Amino acid sequence: MILTKLALKSLLNRRASVVLTLFTIAVSVMLLLSIERVRVDAKSSFSNTISGTDLIVGARTGDIQLLLSSVFRIGHTNNGVSWQSYKYITSQRGVKWSIPISLGDSHKGQAVLGTTPDYFTHYRFAKKQHLSFSAGNPFSTIHGVVLGSEVATKLGYKLGDSIVISHGMGNTSFHHHNDNPFEVIGILNPTGTPVDKTLHIPLAAIDLIHGGNASHNHDEHDEHDEHDEHDEHDEHDEHDEHDEHNNLTGHPKQITAFLMGFDSPLYTLQIRRNINQYKPEALLAIMPTVTLKDLWEMLAIVEKILLLFSFVVVLISLLGMLTTLLANLNQRRRELAILRSVGARPWQLFTLISMESLLTTFLGCVLGCALFYATLLLGADYLQSHAGISVNIAMLSRYELTLIGVIMAAGFIIGLIPATRAYFYSLSDGMSIKT
Amino acid sequence: MISLNNVTFKWHKNDKTPTLTISKLNIEKGQHVFLHGPSGSGKSTLLALLAGINEATSGNVTLLNQTLNTLSNTQRDVFRADHIGIIFQNFNLLPYLSPIENVILGCQFSKKRQQKALSHSATLNNEATRLLNSLGLTEQYHNKNVAELSIGQQQRVAAARAFIGNPEIIIADEPTSALDTQNRESFINLLFEQASNTNSTLIFVSHDENLKPLFNRSIDLVSLQEAL
Numbered sequence: 001m002i003l004t005k006l007a008l009k010s011l012l013n014r015r016a017s018v019v020l021t022l023f024t025i026a027v028s029v030m031l032l033l034s035i036e037r038v039r040v041d042a043k044s045s046f047s048n049t050i051s052g053t054d055l056i057v058g059a060r061t062g063d064i065q066l067l068l069s070s071v072f073r074i075g076h077t078n079n080g081v082s083w084q085s086y087k088y089i090t091s092q093r094g095v096k097w098s099i100p101i102s103l104g105d106s107h108k109g110q111a112v113l114g115t116t117p118d119y120f121t122h123y124r125f126a127k128k129q130h131l132s133f134s135a136g137n138p139f140s141t142i143h144g145v146v147l148g149s150e151v152a153t154k155l156g157y158k159l160g161d162s163i164v165i166s167h168g169m170g171n172t173s174f175h176h177h178n179d180n181p182f183e184v185i186g187i188l189n190p191t192g193t194p195v196d197k198t199l200h201i202p203l204a205a206i207d208l209i210h211g212g213n214a215s216h217n218h219d220e221h222d223e224h225d226e227h228d229e230h231d232e233h234d235e236h237d238e239h240d241e242h243d244e245h246n247n248l249t250g251h252p253k254q255i256t257a258f259l260m261g262f263d264s265p266l267y268t269l270q271i272r273r274n275i276n277q278y279k280p281e282a283l284l285a286i287m288p289t290v291t292l293k294d295l296w297e298m299l300a301i302v303e304k305i306l307l308l309f310s311f312v313v314v315l316i317s318l319l320g321m322l323t324t325l326l327a328n329l330n331q332r333r334r335e336l337a338i339l340r341s342v343g344a345r346p347w348q349l350f351t352l353i354s355m356e357s358l359l360t361t362f363l364g365c366v367l368g369c370a371l372f373y374a375t376l377l378l379g380a381d382y383l384q385s386h387a388g389i390s391v392n393i394a395m396l397s398r399y400e401l402t403l404i405g406v407i408m409a410a411g412f413i414i415g416l417i418p419a420t421r422a423y424f425y426s427l428s429d430g431m432s433i434k435t
Numbered sequence: 436m437i438s439l440n441n442v443t444f445k446w447h448k449n450d451k452t453p454t455l456t457i458s459k460l461n462i463e464k465g466q467h468v469f470l471h472g473p474s475g476s477g478k479s480t481l482l483a484l485l486a487g488i489n490e491a492t493s494g495n496v497t498l499l500n501q502t503l504n505t506l507s508n509t510q511r512d513v514f515r516a517d518h519i520g521i522i523f524q525n526f527n528l529l530p531y532l533s534p535i536e537n538v539i540l541g542c543q544f545s546k547k548r549q550q551k552a553l554s555h556s557a558t559l560n561n562e563a564t565r566l567l568n569s570l571g572l573t574e575q576y577h578n579k580n581v582a583e584l585s586i587g588q589q590q591r592v593a594a595a596r597a598f599i600g601n602p603e604i605i606i607a608d609e610p611t612s613a614l615d616t617q618n619r620e621s622f623i624n625l626l627f628e629q630a631s632n633t634n635s636t637l638i639f640v641s642h643d644e645n646l647k648p649l650f651n652r653s654i655d656l657v658s659l660q661e662a663l
Contacts, residue, residue: 002543006529013531334526340488341523342596343516343544345509 003348007355010335014328021321022364028317029368029407032310033400034375039303040397042389043296049193050259050288052124054268057081057089057275058257060282064298067291070101070257073111073194077103080254085281090260092274094267097122100255102206107165110151112199114206116249120146122261125193135159136186142205142247146186150196157184165201165209192390204250314407318361318414325357325418329425336426350423357415358408365404369396436636437462437485437604442494444480453492455480456660462652464603467627467637469647472656478640481656482608485638486519487511499603516545520597520635522607527593528581534592535577538563541596548600559599566595570625587618594626601633608640623649 011018050071058066059079068074080102090098099122102114113119120131120138136159139146145165147157157163162181182201190196262268268287275285336349344352373393380391396404439460443453455477462468472478483489484496487503490511496503499518503511520541528537539559542548549559556562567577570591576584584592590610597605607626611619623639623646630637639650647653 006532009531009536010529335529338523338527338529339540341486341515341521342541343512345512345544348544 003352003355006339007352007359010352011356011359017324017328018360021317021324021360022367024317024320025314025361025364025407025411026367026371028310028314029365029404030371030375031313032403032407033368033372033396034379035306035310036400036403037372037376038383038389038391039306040399041391044392045192045389046296047289047292048126050123050125050292052122052128052261053259053288054262054265055260055272055275055285056257056288057260057283057285060284063284063286063291064295066257066284066286067288067295069103070259071194071288073103073198077256079282080256081258081283082254082281083252085278085283086255086258089271089275089278090258092271094262094264094271096261096263098261099123099259100203100249100252101257101259102203102252102254103256105165105206105209107151107163107199108155110148110155110197110199111194112165112201114201114203114255116203119200123195123259125191125195129191131191131195132189134187134189136184139185139200139202139248141185142202142208142250143182144185144202145182146188146200147184148194148196148198148200149188149190151199152184152187157187159184159187163199165199202248202250203252203255204248207250207252314410317364318407318410321357321360321411322414322417325353325415326421329353329418329421332422333425333429336422337429340426340429344426346423346426349426350419352419353422354412354415354419357418358412361408361411361415364411365407369404436464436466436499437638438495438497439484439491440495440497442484442491442496444484444489445492448492455484457481457494460654460659462636462638464636465631465634466652467630467650468639469650469653470638470640470656471642471644471647471653473642476656477660478642478656479608482606482638482640485604486521486606487515513545517547518603520599520602520605522590522593522597522605522610524609525586525589525613527596528589530581532581533578534567534572534581534584535560535563537581537592538566538595538599541598542600545600548602550600552600555601562599563595566598566629567592570595570629571621586613587622590614590622591625594622594629598629598633598635601635603635605630605635605637606640607637609642610639611641611646612643619646620649 056066056070058070058081059077061069061077061079065075066077069077086098086100089095097118099115099119101119103111105112105114117138117140120133124130133146134149136146138144145163151157161184163184164181182205188195260271262271272285272287275283339349339352340346376391376393380393383389383391437460439457441459442455442457444455445453470478470481480489484491484503485498487506488511491504498514501514503514506514528534529540532540542552542559552559552562556565564574564577568574572588572591572595576588581589581592590613593610594607597607605626610626611622614622626637626639627649629635639646
């Protein structure tokens, strides 16, 4: 159609200003899409970190604090759970599995987690996926260490390497446990969760690196009366295994927290209530899915502000387009009069001008998407390693397409302003051209 | 062919005296009319009425047996596209189209003129080339940037655009005012030649009375209006 051709040619003729307008729109589209993609992926990375775990139990703090320290390795817990309590609680009816975890040590800035081999069979992430090994096996000796994928790649460790684990968090620890080197016997596949940044060692080894059978500095737990009865419980079912795992679990006095799965979700609420009312020790049980949601809601405000900003950027770029269009329009009154003289009707001039803004917005969006994917390709690794957000380099989601549609619509509506002016110019100017 | 009867035109309804008052004006088919008068004598207003851009406040403007007053705005736009070719004073061309494309633009908004143009040549491109050649613009210029053409050359392109598809009426609004004397006459002669070829009626507006002898009829707008 002649109007489309005219619109294209006239845009090409003013390419310098059009390219600038196009670029501002493209950058704003890229910004909006990137923020949106990171937001969505951050959310899913967050909620993918742990799944299939019904309860996390630790010393009584805040829900979110317990989640952050036990799953995300963020922050510190000063108190732990006594081994007796752990034994007692996990021996309740309905408990399908449990994983004790002991945190607080580090290796070159990466978290060290003491646990049992059950961790590798019961810990699940994302859509109930199990951990899998890219090399080696779970630890079977007290000096075995299983590395998260990122630890292995970042520090360049292979199977068979021996490493030293220090006491406390952070890189510059004065306490090096040189006498207890560990051997890398397994490397996990990437999960996009903090597991990737963790070194897993047997629970017994935690005691070992702190000097024999002494646990962490907390020894406030005396004998509890209740333990008499629970001893009977675990006598029968756990003893057989015990011999085999004995050297790996050791006899810790305290662990940081533990994860539990139940035979049926019905047990979850009941056992959670029991734990929260547990007399001998101040404990807290959280349901990770619920707490993750709370956590995300806390972060939602930041997310909303980011989104708001990117919308403002889009708006500014569209207003920039409006300014250029209006500034050009006065110079183009002559062009409108010529078109009118060859028989173009006012509404055709209206269409012509609004088509130009629509085309500019459309090309801006296309270019913006290209920039967006370029940014993703360049930035995905950085985000994964620095923020733990695994960004999905996938096709545009329906929501993202809707966003682009909204931008196009906004561009179109804004373009109606100069188009309307062109319409009235063409009526008032007629063919007498004012230059 | 063209007739105006008791035509008045006011820009606004409430204006006391009309901008233009013409009791009677007839122009025959094929005439080359020189329409002159000082600035402010209503030349542009009359052209706008003839081209159907503006509507007479009272009286009838009839072109080709069609009374323009009875047409809607859109119908007048279509009528203009179909039957009238217009040449302006200067800056006649769209800067982002080549000379050839500028010429073709003349029949782009009218099916009738496209068909007529295609009855002369196989394609619109060929017809535009033919017209430009016959108006003395050689092919080396046909696809140049219009900004690189001289004003004389630009006016030839504008003339070709007005003539493509053989409109019955050609309106030229001071098309030679930016040309020097020599170019002026040769341009007018080209217009005559082309108008005679296609048997078009040419209405040529100018304030330059020196051109008057070239035309077979001249109308003084001032005395035309006083005649009432």
